Amino acid sequence: MGEFEIIGLVGEGGFGIVYLAQDHSLERKVALKEYMPASLASRGSDAAVVVRSERHHETFAIGLRSFVNEARLLARFDHPALVKVYRFWEANGTAYMAMPYYDGRTLRDVLASLDAPPDEATLKRLLAPVMEALELIHAEQCFHRDIAPDNIMILRDGRPVLLDFGAARRVISDMTQALTVILKPGYAPIEQYAEMPGMKQGPWTDLYALAAVVYYAILHKLPPPSVSRIVQDSYEPLSQLAAGRYSHTFLRGIDACLAVKAEDRPPSVAAMRALIGMAGSAPASPPATPLAQARTTPPTPQAAAIRVDQDEQRPRPSARPQSRLIIVLVAAGLTLASAAGWHFTRVRPPLPAAPIVTQSEPETPASAPAPLLAATASEPQAQESAPIEQPVPPVPVPASAATVLETESAPVAPTAAAASSASTRSAITKSRARSANASGDTERSQAERDYMRQLNRDLDKMLR
Numbered sequence: 308m309g310e311f312e313i314i315g316l317v318g319e320g321g322f323g324i325v326y327l328a329q330d331h332s333l334e335r336k337v338a339l340k341e342y343m344p345a346s347l348a349s350r351g352s353d354a355a356v357v358v359r360s361e362r363h364h365e366t367f368a369i370g371l372r373s374f375v376n377e378a379r380l381l382a383r384f385d386h387p388a389l390v391k392v393y394r395f396w397e398a399n400g401t402a403y404m405a406m407p408y409y410d411g412r413t414l415r416d417v418l419a420s421l422d423a424p425p426d427e428a429t430l431k432r433l434l435a436p437v438m439e440a441l442e443l444i445h446a447e448q449c450f451h452r453d454i455a456p457d458n459i460m461i462l463r464d465g466r467p468v469l470l471d472f473g474a475a476r477r478v479i480s481d482m483t484q485a486l487t488v489i490l491k492p493g494y495a496p497i498e499q500y501a502e503m504p505g506m507k508q509g510p511w512t513d514l515y516a517l518a519a520v521v522y523y524a525i526l527h528k529l530p531p532p533s534v535s536r537i538v539q540d541s542y543e544p545l546s547q548l549a550a551g552r553y554s555h556t557f558l559r560g561i562d563a564c565l566a567v568k569a570e571d572r573p574p575s576v577a578a579m580r581a582l583i584g585m586a587g588s589a590p591a592s593p594p595a596t597p598l599a600q601a602r603t604t605p606p607t608p609q610a611a612a613i614r615v616d617q618d619e620q621r622p623r624p625s626a627r628p629q630s631r632l633i634i635v636l637v638a639a640g641l642t643l644a645s646a647a648g649w650h651f652t653r654v655r656p657p658l659p660a661a662p663i664v665t666q667s668e669p670e671t672p673a674s675a676p677a678p679l680l681a682a683t684a685s686e687p688q689a690q691e692s693a694p695i696e697q698p699v700p701p702v703p704v705p706a707s708a709a710t711v712l713e714t715e716s717a718p719v720a721p722t723a724a725a726a727s728s729a730s731t732r733s734a735i736t737k738s739r740a741r742s743a744n745a746s747g748d749t750e751r752s753q754a755e756r757d758y759m760r761q762l763n764r765d766l767d768k769m770l771r
Contacts, residue, residue, distance in 0.1 A: 340404040342374040356401040388440035415456035442576040454516035493529030511572040518564035536567040556584040
């Protein structure tokens, strides 16, 4: 890939893949972040990124533009607590960023390795550079909106680095209504859950999340989700739970930043500094011993290029068109069977009807896109994933059919759809055989035989 040689895979998530690469022009290791939304695209045989479906093209393109705009934004800033973007470019049907390869661990991992919560001095040394970085981007009307312990990298020297903004992730989630992909309960303020004119996002949005990070660091638990606090605020103030271990000014200031209503929070980083007792303080040095050296096992270097999303956060495949076809066939079959039963009760006792039941196979989730590293290795193999379609509107089904059908919202893999279709066809064929035998009965009236011939013609049309 030009002057970059991919030498390893750092991680992959629902919206991107991060590689370890060697920059041969400058002779240094870098982290390459590739735009790869797993729900919208897959890897082609030539290492190119291919959109899964025609109707996903618009969402993929908008996410791609947001990815490039994020790269441009980060390239404008130069702060030790912000991820630095060396360069970005488009290729292989997608886009890439080249960034420093950072050696460290996430704040979440560091806090988990501590025997006791960090003291106030350590927390302030951690907050100072992060707040400076936020103040810098807020001045340009840019907001992070995804601050959390797993999005802050603590380097070997103790310096914190605020990881990627995830602009493409937010845009795609907004378009697909998948808010759970990007919002972290406990860290996301109420204005992120509702895009309304009266609930504007701003610096106070990032300050809420940053204060929630401090809350978690002190108590090792999260504040209640902001949505539930609107209904009934069960927030327990730090000024009560941690009294005596930290200064009252510091705890009360963090509580103020965690106010559920945006208008009750400090409006800027400068205001937050004043509230927590950091106003006028000199630029802070990196956090000392507790965070820099809190290690229970040797750390694995991580690239601060992307927060790799967990598998359970990926959008689930939606229902496929075949499921709708199966439901229509079964519903029609049941309707015809019901009509036949009603007809024969007029002339003779009813014959037992063949049950029509769909067979359900285990769900087959859409496979994640193959990393570029695998595609560029010797003898590359194409990895294709089944297209992911949008949910199909529910089809009205008679009450009798509802008891034998799987719920339509469950994803149906291609093999399951084929098996279900074959099962339905087999059941209908058996019904036809029984009908044919019955029509040969010499005791049947001419009207019954005429009706069975019409039923067979209807079944032939359905099977075709």
